[in-house]
Structures are given as C-alpha cells and as structure tokens.
Amino acid sequence: MSKQITWQKLSDWVLLHAVPGVGASRFNQLIARFGSPTLALQQSASKLADYLPAKSIEVIREIQQRSGKEYDQLESLLVKTEQWLEHSNHHIIPCFAEDYPSAFTHLSDPPPLLFAVGNTNLLEMPQLSIVGSRHPSKSGEENSYHFAHTLAKGGFTITSGLADGVDAAAHKGALDAEGYTIAVVGTGLDLVYPAKNKALAERVSQSGLLISEFPLGTKPQASNFPRRNRIISCLGLGVLVVEAALQSGSLITARLAAEQGREVFAIPGSIHNPLSKGCHQLIRQGAKLVDSVEHIWEELKHSLHTYAIGNELNQASTVQGEEEQLAIQSLLLEDPNQQQVLEAIGDETTSMDMIMARTGLSASDVNNLVLELEMQGFVAAVPGGVVRNPTQQF
Known part of the structure; x- marks a missing residue:
C-alpha cells in the first residue's frame, strides 16, 4: 500500500476506478467535480450524466443499491484487491499520495491509481525507456540487451513494457547488469502477458518494479497498450527505439515522448530491413541517431548527475x-x-x-x-x- 494510506481510505478509489467505462480522464473529471470517489459514487444519475456513459451510471446505481451482477463482481474484486495488497511488496499508489510519480504531471490524463509490485523508489530514479519490435532481428535483440546492460551499470533504471523481443531483452540486460528495471504492463498485475514472460516478470518484481494502471483481473486488450505506452514514455528521461516497423506501438511511444518533452533516440539499420524503417522515419523527424551507448550518455548524463547530487546532498544535510x-x-x-x-x-x-x-x-x-x-x-x-x-x- 502507498505510504501511510489505509485500505479504508483507498477502497472507494479502487471501486470507482474499476467501474466499467471510467477511465483516467473520466475519473479525474469526477474528482474535480465532486471532490472524492466516495462522493462521486453517491451522486444521482442526472448529476453523473455529464461525465459518464449510461452503462457506467447503471453500475454506480447497483453500487448504491448494493445489489446486482456488476455490484457482486466489484465487491469480489475489492476483496481480491485487499488480499493482494497484504503482500509485503504489493502497493497501490493513488494520485494524492506522496510517492505518486512526479513524472505523471506531464500527462494530460494521469492514472488515478498505480498498482505496483517491487521497489517503488525506482519511480523517482533517472530512467531510460527502451522500446521496439516484438519480433526483432538477432542484432536488434542484442542491441537492446547491450544498451540496457551498459546504461543500467551506469546508473539508469531501464523502463520497458515486458513484451517479447526488444522489451524482454532490455529488462534482461538491466537485470544481468545487477541494475534496476521497471516493467509497465497492459494487464492487471495478477496476470502476466505474454505468459511466457512469467519468469522474467518474477525477476523484475524481485529486483525492480512491475507497475500497471489497470485493476486486478484486467486481461490484455488492444486498447490497453497505447495507454501503457504513454506511461513508458513519460517515466523515462528519454526513449530509445531499437527496431520498429512504420506502423507500430513503438512509434506511438516515441511520439508521446516527444510531446512530453522527452529525448527520442533511434538506432539506424539496413535500408533493406523493414524493422529499421520506423527508426529511420524518427531520425528524419528529429530523433537523435545513436550507434553507441555514448551518444545517449552524453545527452542524459547531466540528468543522472543532478539526481546523484541531490540524493547525496540530502543524505549529507547534517554535515x-x-x-x-x-x-x-x-x-x-x-x-x-x-x-x-x-x-x-x-x-x-x-x-x-x-x-x-x-x-x-x-x-x-x-x-x-x-x-x-x-x-x-x-x-x-x-x-x-x-x-x-x-x-x-x-
């Protein structure tokens, strides 16, 4: 659980967050209008009509009446979530908490809740996001591993999406360097997608951090992954695209990073490799071409150094x-x-x-x-x- 926040205070946040049709934007609008999830859940249908679709309002009506199929499912989810939260390394971080990521101020629709497994202190450490194809070439996979391994040894936390290919290689590179890594997933944290990465997810949770904005039990859906990508782009000081086709989620992540004021890096490749075309397009649009770790290091080392200065000076404040x-x-x-x-x-x-x-x-x-x-x-x-x-x- 987030620092010093009781389940009693958090439960209505989890409940409203899990109502079908209430995404981050609508949740934030409800809080701005009514002041809290508890008060939002008490409102009449007419007052909610300006903010929610009819289906969501009907579910809230069931909550108010404490009966109905959707209400029973939500109550079951609350019980499951409270039990999940009892594990020592499981956390729910609401947007009002002290440990809510400061990077999320760059988002127009920040997650109202963040579910986490592992070391939440990593959220405020200097990060580089690495993204790319789920089916990279051998050299693409090796590049992802190498860049992540070297940068993690240098002090960067490596952030990616736990997908096959480039993402998995980046996480493994950081872990093998005995560095830190954050995996942002598009499902509930009680699920692993793809299932073949279950062992990798366990390694990340033990030595790094798994995070999701989705309630427990959320299955992989195509619409979840662009939302996941905006968090990946936001958390990093920059985004490195290793290999990507012209139509890919990696390019969406890169575009979001640029809009959020982050650096965008791309590794060039053969003109005959379709997975290089996305990187080449990014370079034409202004992304920094990198063919060695030093190119990224030169751009971002001042951010890492500034973080180290602040951290060391805080520890030495009594000197x-x-x-x-x-x-x-x-x-x-x-x-x-x-x-x-x-x-x-x-x-x-x-x-x-x-x-x-x-x-x-x-x-x-x-x-x-x-x-x-x-x-x-x-x-x-x-x-x-x-x-x-x-x-x-x-």
Whole structure:
C-alpha cells in the first residue's frame, strides 16, 4: 500500500476506478467535480450524466443499491484487491499520495491509481525507456540487451513494457547488469502477458518494479497498450527505439515522448530491413541517431548527475563546516578539472579570462567545464561571467 494510506481510505478509489467505462480522464473529471470517489459514487444519475456513459451510471446505481451482477463482481474484486495488497511488496499508489510519480504531471490524463509490485523508489530514479519490435532481428535483440546492460551499470533504471523481443531483452540486460528495471504492463498485475514472460516478470518484481494502471483481473486488450505506452514514455528521461516497423506501438511511444518533452533516440539499420524503417522515419523527424551507448550518455548524463547530487546532498544535510561541504562537493564533481574551475570561481562575478588565468586551462576547456557546472547547478551565469550558485546548498 502507498505510504501511510489505509485500505479504508483507498477502497472507494479502487471501486470507482474499476467501474466499467471510467477511465483516467473520466475519473479525474469526477474528482474535480465532486471532490472524492466516495462522493462521486453517491451522486444521482442526472448529476453523473455529464461525465459518464449510461452503462457506467447503471453500475454506480447497483453500487448504491448494493445489489446486482456488476455490484457482486466489484465487491469480489475489492476483496481480491485487499488480499493482494497484504503482500509485503504489493502497493497501490493513488494520485494524492506522496510517492505518486512526479513524472505523471506531464500527462494530460494521469492514472488515478498505480498498482505496483517491487521497489517503488525506482519511480523517482533517472530512467531510460527502451522500446521496439516484438519480433526483432538477432542484432536488434542484442542491441537492446547491450544498451540496457551498459546504461543500467551506469546508473539508469531501464523502463520497458515486458513484451517479447526488444522489451524482454532490455529488462534482461538491466537485470544481468545487477541494475534496476521497471516493467509497465497492459494487464492487471495478477496476470502476466505474454505468459511466457512469467519468469522474467518474477525477476523484475524481485529486483525492480512491475507497475500497471489497470485493476486486478484486467486481461490484455488492444486498447490497453497505447495507454501503457504513454506511461513508458513519460517515466523515462528519454526513449530509445531499437527496431520498429512504420506502423507500430513503438512509434506511438516515441511520439508521446516527444510531446512530453522527452529525448527520442533511434538506432539506424539496413535500408533493406523493414524493422529499421520506423527508426529511420524518427531520425528524419528529429530523433537523435545513436550507434553507441555514448551518444545517449552524453545527452542524459547531466540528468543522472543532478539526481546523484541531490540524493547525496540530502543524505549529507547534517554535515557542518565549509571544509566538509567542499569535500562532499568534490566527490560529486565528474573530474579534477571541474573541481579546479569551480575553485577559481568566487561569490563575485568571475570572468572567463580570470578563470583561464587561475587554472591555466584553454578557453575551450573553460567554456565546456563552466557549461557542465552550470547544468549541474554549481554556478550561475551573470553579466560579465559566472558566480557560485547562491541557491545551491552543500
């Protein structure tokens, strides 16, 4: 269960969420209008008519009367969900909870509830989403595994959809690297689709995280997977498309990522491979062409470093004294030259020429290092040069 939220408070959220026809958008509209699931479930048919189809209203009427076939099924689901939630690594995270993913603010229709199995702390870690064909070429499958393995070793959590092919290879690559991975699925978490990935799903739940916005018992349906894809695209700092046909869910994920302000990466391939055509189209549309892990690392490493800085500084918040603070700061910088440049910058405006004179570094090196320090939050650009960032606390 989400932190410090009782089942009693959560049960009406699960109930309204499971009413047929109440998706994320309608659920959020009902909350905005009536204030809570409990109050929404108490409304008359006339008041619900502006928000829900007739079938959903009829189910809510059964709930109010505590009788009927749909009501019995929903009551059974509530019992099943409460029992499922009793497992130590099972969680339900409502949108009002502290541990609800901050990335979901980028969605126009964020899930009102998130079901999870595993380590929910991964939701706030820097992630790269990897997607692609369910039937990739051998090289495509190897590329997915290799990129996931290397990036997971470097500190990224790898997010994908637990499908066959590229998705499964990405999860396995991250797990074999003893890194972290998140699988976003299009079914209830009491089911595994495809069934052949049951053992993989178990590995993910033990060392990573399985998540779904769908109630328990939800079977795989074609309409579920575009909804799953919007979460995959949203959680990652970027999306890597390994192989994809021109008409594929992977291209939908890439489009959603671009709309959400995420980076889009694509691996090129042979012009004779139909699974390369989707990647080539993405590249023509502005996706970054990558043929090595370093291309992704260069684009996203500042985000990973910023996360590490924030995490380390939170842990060291009780450290007192300027010397100890500077020692922490030194550990977080990427290389000695960064430390040298930072020491050359004072609280007063420091020009580039002055930094060059104090460090003996070239103009090109100083410009690059100052840019890196600015991206990491250590310094701020001001007229005439740079200063130590007054908002950055060590």
